[in-house]
Amino acid sequence: MTTPTTAPAQAPHTNAHIDPAAKVADAGFVPVQTRSERPSSYEPADFGAPTGREVNWKHTPLARLAGLLSDEAGDGFAVTVDLDGAAAHLVPEEDAHGEFFRPEDLPSALAWKHAQRLHLRIEADDEVAEPIVLRFDGSGADKRGFGQILIEAKPNSRATVVLDHRGSAQYAQNVEIIVRDGAALSVISLQRWADDAVHAAAHQARVDANATLKHYVVSFGGGVVRVNPNVELAGAGAEGYLYGLSYADAGQHLESQVYLHHKGPHTVGDVLYKGALQGESAHSVWIGDVLIGPDAIGTDSYEANRNLVLTEGARADSIPNLEIETGDILGAGHASATGRFDDEQLFYLQARGITEEEARRLVVLGFLSDIVQRLGIPSLEEELLAAVEAELAAVSA
Template structure:
């Protein structure tokens, strides 16, 4: 089944499953493996409930996300505030542009959020306007279930930064639709600092037009299960996409991002860098990075990388980079992935200069993670995240101190 091309409210109704695993079981078809070929639909019934065998769910604890597979009426479980209300447009109902101009759900949770959010929040930056201060959208969970859809639109030649702050407890299905018009420069930062009981699954879909630039940053430090999947289409000639991520998974946490960067226009530039640290026997992170350089994306320069630092026995980081190239005329493309423990040479270097092993470990981890924090460009938020990372590292240091000298911890 291909994605519907008509307006969402006119999408055909069907009982046919587009779930790849269901296709295998019912019709003997080969499962969809390529990100660009994944089926899409506005109807949750077209996907069915995930089983964990599907390519986009097999690394996710689907049983714990079950509450997000059925729509609810709106975002009652979330309170919302916006720091600069002059940039808040009228709510967007289904079929009201720019909602759904290019956004089409590619999994059941995203389709649930589309259906459940009757009115989408619309953050709109007017053409040619430069917003000096970040626009902060605060989303606080009050313990309930919520479906939500946000549209962030940067008008032509505008400049702005939008921060999404997630706190509290919720069972939250979320869509974030990002439109960067010609010549605009937009930075979107999504920070997840949920309580441990929260579950959050979010689809971010972005389109970047001619000579425009999007910097997209995901920071996940809290929540029981957090799955934030950015999908960025560099549609216009000369467009740029910079996708960065940071996670710190503690015991019992599952932090996940499935990143998709589609170079569609010519002479586009993409850079993807996600970093993660894991502490605790049941800490888990998942990163899947897909880059597609399309047949018309000549002159493209693209690179993606994922780095993970495992701090304790039993923690697990899954890292899967993928690169597809459909044209021979590119400036460059590559991908890399690495997961490991402390660098013994770095520890030795620091200890040889009189720094204790405990402090040396803290400095290595801190230096590893703060590269992403420094790209945020908002001093107050950077300070807040640095303090949060210091708190995470204090727990690591305490565990190391409790270990015997010869015990790997």
């Protein structure tokens, strides 16, 4: 399953260059700052080598991503995919080209060009009770691979899909998600890589009329993990719930650039990402962009990012943005907060005989479990809470 497919016929190639700051003076234009105007292309050559001054790269450690910025096919696919019982939902490779996905940066364009492709389809009116799990197991930090995944929920279907990434690799991945009329789909992307792994992923989703998408990004492992969800609420009554959880250790860089586009009328959007950081040079980046388009009347939308810094030397960058192009909405807002332990919470718990160490543990678990408990998979929730416990034990040891 390594033969690349062509781009969708309805999405012609563009020669737009992606905001290279090094050429601004010569070109005589202002770099793209508005998320909705970001150029896209299927051709890697249309994206200049990022310099770190571009708006979508300035918070990313490019030197550590170098292996995913070179237009080479790689030395063998680095990730083995275990379908874990999902084979019945796979469709022939030639149908995996997708409908609307357009790469917006160089790693995504390279993944489009070189990717191994999978198409997971939930048939109309099907209700899949158990989660469909795709397991990605990296074979080594010196291995580089590309992935292209299409997840399609046909009308009125119901399913949960889990993308579970482990092991070690340099892996660029595109995930296209289509939620057709009346369908309800949950997609959970788990990053539990080894410490030397590098993962750059672009998720693009379209949610049609009266359909619902719940999208989760959970990042615990990996040296550099950059998962950027882009969700369009295209149909009337579409709903999108975008949740994220990260726990950054010393030397880790965990990043998500989230874009929620309210396009259809009477759409509902909720974005909530939470992160904890501990250790020297632990770094998280969250950029949240919400666009309420001119036809998105009756929209109700909110986005928020909360970060808890547990030790000195950790850093969280949090940038919320909101564009509104119609005045006829129910509500819209955004919020961002980064801080240390709440001294009042600690005092309250210690005043009741709880040790300081246990009080800190309870505060962190309470802060992060808000996202964990939304997953709706008890076994996975237990795993993630246990992982948080292990992280806390490591810092207190």
